[in-house]
Amino acid sequence: MRKIATEEAWTIPEVAAQLRETSRGPTQSLDKLLVRGIYDAPADASGYSSMHFLDGLLDVEGKRLSEMDQLGVDMHLLSLTAPGVQMFDADTATDLAALANDRLAEICRKRPTRFSGLASFAPQSPKRAAKEMERAINELKLNGFILNSHTHGDYLDDPQFWPCLEAAEALDACIYIHPRAASDTLKGPLMDYGMDSAMWGYGVEVGTHVVRMMAGGVFDAFPKLKICIGHMGEAIPFWIWRINFMNSRAQAIGRAPKTKLSIAEYFQQNFVVTTSGVEDPLALRYTIDKIGIDNVLWAIDYPYQPQKPAVDFMDAAPVSDAERHALYHGNAERIFHIA
Numbered sequence: 001m002r003k004i005a006t007e008e009a010w011t012i013p014e015v016a017a018q019l020r021e022t023s024r025g026p027t028q029s030l031d032k033l034l035v036r037g038i039y040d041a042p043a044d045a046s047g048y049s050s051m052h053f054l055d056g057l058l059d060v061e062g063k064r065l066s067e068m069d070q071l072g073v074d075m076h077l078l079s080l081t082a083p084g085v086q087m088f089d090a091d092t093a094t095d096l097a098a099l100a101n102d103r104l105a106e107i108c109r110k111r112p113t114r115f116s117g118l119a120s121f122a123p124q125s126p127k128r129a130a131k132e133m134e135r136a137i138n139e140l141k142l143n144g145f146i147l148n149s150h151t152h153g154d155y156l157d158d159p160q161f162w163p164c165l166e167a168a169e170a171l172d173a174c175i176y177i178h179p180r181a182a183s184d185t186l187k188g189p190l191m192d193y194g195m196d197s198a199m200w201g202y203g204v205e206v207g208t209h210v211v212r213m214m215a216g217g218v219f220d221a222f223p224k225l226k227i228c229i230g231h232m233g234e235a236i237p238f239w240i241w242r243i244n245f246m247n248s249r250a251q252a253i254g255r256a257p258k259t260k261l262s263i264a265e266y267f268q269q270n271f272v273v274t275t276s277g278v279e280d281p282l283a284l285r286y287t288i289d290k291i292g293i294d295n296v297l298w299a300i301d302y303p304y305q306p307q308k309p310a311v312d313f314m315d316a317a318p319v320s321d322a323e324r325h326a327l328y329h330g331n332a333e334r335i336f337h338i339a
């Protein structure tokens with residue numbers, strides 16, 4: 001059975017160097033804790049550097065590919081790791097997104113059956129970003145887009161970013177909204193106990209982002225826009241009944257704009273989710289039953305999650321053979337236009 005993993009992180013030395021420099025600067029971004037740990041810690045330090053994430057991010061055809069061969073993982077859908085270019089100024093972000101996209105396209109051209117890719121873009125300059133999005137799909141033949149949630153504290157319900165959404169919808173290219181640490185206005189209680197990270201803050205950040213998009217009417221403006229979120233849907237499939245009920249109440253009392261469809265309908269028609277970093281059979285079964293098998297894709301979240309447990313989890317998952325085909329490759333081929 002073809003296995004395509006769809007949230008697989010990667011980076012290039014130029015972006016790593018820029019993140020290192022940014023983490024030494026005055027930024028108050030909550031990402032600073034994690035970025036410093038990965039990109040600017042002494043080799044023998046404890047914490048993130050001891051987990052060698054940077055080696056795993058820079059590597060494509062070494063350990064990553066040999067593990068894929070051993071485990072029968074056919075393809076990694078690669079994306080520039082969080083926070084991507086979104087901590088940088090507009091010009092630096094725009095230039096590094098284009099450089100990363102060129103490098104990613106080279107990898108995919110060299111190993112077309114093993115790697116596909118999600119293009120970066122720089123929302124800091126939305127009109128230039130839209131042009132890069134068109135180039136990435138039409139010229140570089142990449143498979144969709146990666147966005148690491150907020151950009152300098154702003155979210156995609158903000159019309160400033162709508163040139164990017166217009167481009168993605170017109171290109172029939174899915175935007176994978178991946179986490180980063182919570183924005184400055186959201187980060188308060190998340191600054192302790194490691195809660196800035198994938199343990200909790202990441203899910204709060206992306207969950208907040210996509211609820212803003214649905215409640216803010218983004219999918220009335222862009223009804224064909226497709227969004228992918230990881231981590232079994234950042235808890236939204238569990239909460240969707242309550243979110244939907246309370247949004248309809250908010251609309252009725254004038255606290256939220258009227259929308260053509262309900263939040264539950266938007267989540268059903270405009271979203272797909274991946275299993276990245278949630279290797280829980282019951283959560284998978286619930287999510288498939290809740291949003292339908294066509295809207296769930298397998299992912300590893302390499303190098304932050306090891307490959308073998310993610311394969312073992314999916315091989316042993318309580319799903320039918322037809323469902324396993326959809327999870328492992330069918331849905332990814334459809335959503336990310338993978339041949």
Ligand SMILES: COc1cc(C(=O)O)cc(C(=O)O)c1
Nearest residue numbers: 034081082083197198301304
């Ligand atoms: C950018 O740094 C990351 C750290 C972790 C982690 O497990 O601590 C996960 C992800 C991720 O899910 O992509 C990213």
Ligand SMILES: [Mn+2]
Nearest residue numbers: 007009276301
């Ligand atoms: Mn990830």
